[in-house]
Amino acid sequence: MKTATYITQYKKLSKQQLLDACALCHSDTTNKSFNTLFKFDIGDRFNQYSVTNLTEKDAKDLDIQ
Numbered sequence: 001m002k003t004a005t006y007i008t009q010y011k012k013l014s015k016q017q018l019l020d021a022c023a024l025c026h027s028d029t030t031n032k033s034f035n036t037l038f039k040f041d042i043g044d045r046f047n048q049y050s051v052t053n054l055t056e057k058d059a060k061d062l063d064i065q
Helices: 015-026 056-060
Strands: none
């Protein structure tokens, strides 16, 4: 039986890596992208790909735990 060797296990990611992975799809759609998001790999920093347009007031309303 073959074993998958290149699949990332979420339980091994740091909190920041989890947030970055979720932000890939669930971030503000008005973000300015630097690189194509299709090149994002789990473990990459999302801020290397995009910058948010959220204001400080908007950020307080985010539901991130």
